[in-house]
Amino acid sequence: MSLRIDGKKISSDIKEELKEQVKQLKEEGVSVCLAVIQVGNDPASSVYVNNKKKACAYIGIESQAYELPEETTQEELLALIDRLNKDDHVNGILVQLPVPAHMDEKEIIQAISPAKDVDGFHPQSVGALSTGEPGFVSCTPAGIIQLLKRSGISIDGKDCVVVGRSNIVGKPMAMLLLRENGTVTICHSHTKNLKEVCQRADILVAAIGKPKFFDESYVKDGAVVIDVGIHRNAENKLCGDVDYDKVADKVSAITPVPGGVGPMTIAMLMNNCVEAALRMNNR
Numbered sequence: 001m002s003l004r005i006d007g008k009k010i011s012s013d014i015k016e017e018l019k020e021q022v023k024q025l026k027e028e029g030v031s032v033c034l035a036v037i038q039v040g041n042d043p044a045s046s047v048y049v050n051n052k053k054k055a056c057a058y059i060g061i062e063s064q065a066y067e068l069p070e071e072t073t074q075e076e077l078l079a080l081i082d083r084l085n086k087d088d089h090v091n092g093i094l095v096q097l098p099v100p101a102h103m104d105e106k107e108i109i110q111a112i113s114p115a116k117d118v119d120g121f122h123p124q125s126v127g128a129l130s131t132g133e134p135g136f137v138s139c140t141p142a143g144i145i146q147l148l149k150r151s152g153i154s155i156d157g158k159d160c161v162v163v164g165r166s167n168i169v170g171k172p173m174a175m176l177l178l179r180e181n182g183t184v185t186i187c188h189s190h191t192k193n194l195k196e197v198c199q200r201a202d203i204l205v206a207a208i209g210k211p212k213f214f215d216e217s218y219v220k221d222g223a224v225v226i227d228v229g230i231h232r233n234a235e236n237k238l239c240g241d242v243d244y245d246k247v248a249d250k251v252s253a254i255t256p257v258p259g260g261v262g263p264m265t266i267a268m269l270m271n272n273c274v275e276a277a278l279r280m281n282n283r
């Protein structure tokens with residue numbers, strides 16, 4: 001029998017802790033405010049943005065929603081970011097990705113003040129993660145570390161294999177596992193013998209972006225499997241990068257999709273907002 005790592009439960013524990021902390025801060029006169037910007041009305045993005053608003057409301061974080069039309073120009077968006085950067089009331093700024101094709105995502109990310117970069121996507125935040133300076137950490141990989149720690153799974157000295165090298169998941173995930181003294185391998189589309197490398201993993205992080213790609217032949221007996229994939233089939237049912245039913249009996253612990261990594265992403269975003277407010281108030 002393997003442990004089904006319950007991301008819903010762990011994320012709700014974290015939200016409970018944050019709610020208490022925010023209440024305490026309010027009594028001391030410190031408020032927390034997140035600005036969420038969405039350009040265009042991609043339905044999937046709208047669902048995520050809504051979930052973020054709901055989480056803010058639950059915890060006691062003020063949320064400002066900026067729903068901009070698809071035709072918004074780069075200059076208009078940069079002007080809004082600039083205004084929010086200068087607004088002392090706003091602690092965190094998030095621009096929902098992806099942005100429409102006519103926009104320059106890189107320039108947008110770099111326009112957000114690193115002090116308010118609750119997504120952890122700014123190059124300064126990314127650099128700080130690799131040198132160990134204080135800075136915001138990308139929410140999904142930060143959430144995965146919390147899932148492991150709060151499930152009593154140690155990372156120290158373990159063989160950790162991360163499959164995927166994106167800026168928002170794979171690369172920061174590798175840096176965080178390294179910070180926890182894991183021995184880290186990053187795999188990608190040019191990796192030879194992907195299966196053999198995965199079979200060595202004590203902790204396998206699957207972020208390849210292909211539905212049910214990993215079956216039992218990729219995992220070692222007793223490994224820990226973290227599934228970062230989110231795919232929706234024709235019936236709107238969610239699945240991950242891992243074929244859960246084929247893998248679950250062979251491993252010691254595994255995250256489901258939904259209810260694994262996804263909910264942690266939002267919990268860590270809330271955590272980063274509180275951290276931004278603490279820093280802005282010199283706490």
Ligand SMILES: Nc1nc(=O)c2c([nH]1)NC[C@@H]1CN(c3ccc(C(=O)N[C@@H](CCC(=O)O)C(=O)O)cc3)C=[N+]21
Pocket residue numbers: 047048051094095096097098119139230238257258259260261262263264265266
């Ligand atoms: N600037 C920016 N920051 C982000 O953090 C960001 C983004 N853009 N763009 C899109 C991705 C995706 N993302 C998710 C958040 C929560 C779940 C989540 O809660 N998933 C639930 C299921 C939710 C459902 O039913 O769809 C689960 O896995 O159990 C998933 C995905 C944040 N993203």
